[in-house]
Amino acid sequence: MKVGFIGLGIMGRPMAEHMVKAGLDVMVSDLNEKIVAELVAEGATAGSNKDLAEQCDVVEMILPNASIVKNVIFGEGGLMDYMKAGQIVVDHSSVTANDSRECYEKLQEKGIGFLDAPVSGGESGAKAGTLAIMVGGDEKNFNTCAPIFDTYSSQATLIGDSGSGSICKLANQIIVNNNIAIVAEALTFAAKAGVDPEKVYKAIEGGAARSYALEDKAPMMVERNFTPGGTIKVNHKDITNVINTAHAIDCPIPYTAQLYEIQQTMKAHGHMEEDHAAYVKYFETLADTIVEKKN
Structure with missing residues (x-):
């Protein structure tokens, strides 16, 4: 073949x-x-x-x-x-x-x-x-x-049947992108409270909070590494597809609607070509703090 x-x-x-x-x-x-x-x-x-x-x-x-x-x-x-x-x-x-x-x-x-x-x-x-x-x-x-x-x-x-793979991927993107955003929010909370965010994610990554977002994206956040493995631009396209599909079938998606607005904020600030670990910048702006490991 x-x-x-x-x-x-x-x-x-x-x-x-x-x-x-x-x-x-x-x-x-x-x-x-x-x-x-x-x-x-x-x-x-x-x-x-x-x-x-x-x-x-x-x-x-x-x-x-x-x-x-x-x-x-x-x-x-x-x-x-x-x-x-x-x-x-x-x-x-x-x-x-x-x-x-x-x-x-x-x-x-x-x-x-x-x-x-x-x-x-x-x-x-x-x-x-x-x-x-x-x-x-x-x-x-x-x-x-x-x-x-x-x-x-x-x-x-x-x-x-045809189309079901694409629906599954949109469901996947709801989970992945919201998960990354909530990891960003949690690490921003820790940093604002004066705790080393690197030690926080290492302490909890083996427990119930364990996830791809925590294991793969938290290190990028604390190292300030936003070189894209998956850009916000691409994920914004996916979440836009989620929003449009959900509206068409009358399915409320309140968390993902908020995520979409986070992405829109990232777009307004010129971060669309960065990795979606850069969601952390949205929360850092709100909290007036920076998520980075302490020496």
Whole structure:
């Protein structure tokens, strides 16, 4: 089976690398020619999106938003112009369920399979090959792609019909982003009270407060390291999708609505390209303090 991969960014590059290392026949495509060349040096082949569509059994992608995904698939010279019945498109991007269902339905008209398969685990999970993949679509297509998913994930779960993977990812983003924000609030509280926030998170990370946000993001906060593994900009897009979806189904989400306003504040202050550990800056401004480890 030949696999195409479009989008070699923070997440996509290590995902493609794991496929190459596992011995899969991988063809990659990205606007950044330097990264493509580096993947080719590692054992991949390079191709245009047209090449991937014509030559690969499965074409995967992880892209910034739904409009780019749809343009890659359905735009002029897009994948659908060159793909044939029996091939499969896998979208690892974070989009809405409606976006995923639209892709599924249009591709199915030509007999092309589609899986919405967003991932969770961040840059560290992508590099370690331990991503969680939540999948919506047909079981036969999931079973075909499962060996591919195994190369860069620790768990791939078929949630249900098309769109259900995207809903699961939005639920994931509610939990992750609110968790990071509450860790930021707690460490700001500790710092304002005069206690070393580094010792606080180390003291509690083995107890009931243990979480990905505490283990992965608290060290970044106290070290003032906001180099993005996942930018606020990307997470703002996801939370906007959560808000819009929740409003459409009449589901109140009061905590996430507040989180959205925190993100809007970060946007107003120019922090959108920083890691979402930078939520701490919002709480620091409110409390007039800085979260940093004491010497």
